[in-house]
Amino acid sequence: MMNSVYMFREFILVFKHRITIWTRDVSHVLLITDFLLNKMFVNLLITKHFEQDYKPTNH
Incomplete structure (x- = not known):
């Protein structure tokens, strides 16, 4: 009994x-x-940000 308890x-x-x-x-x-x-x-945020910045505006 003792042995199994120890194990x-x-x-x-x-x-x-x-x-x-x-x-x-x-x-x-x-x-x-x-x-x-x-x-x-x-990285995704930075990429999106730069894409928005450098997109030619069609005014």
């Missing part, structure tokens, strides 16, 4: 450790994705 506790510890690492990795990926999306968005 179970070990399993929980390892599992928690894995979850922590996985969560950290996911948060890194999310940060990078967020950064890239923001970059793309800013």
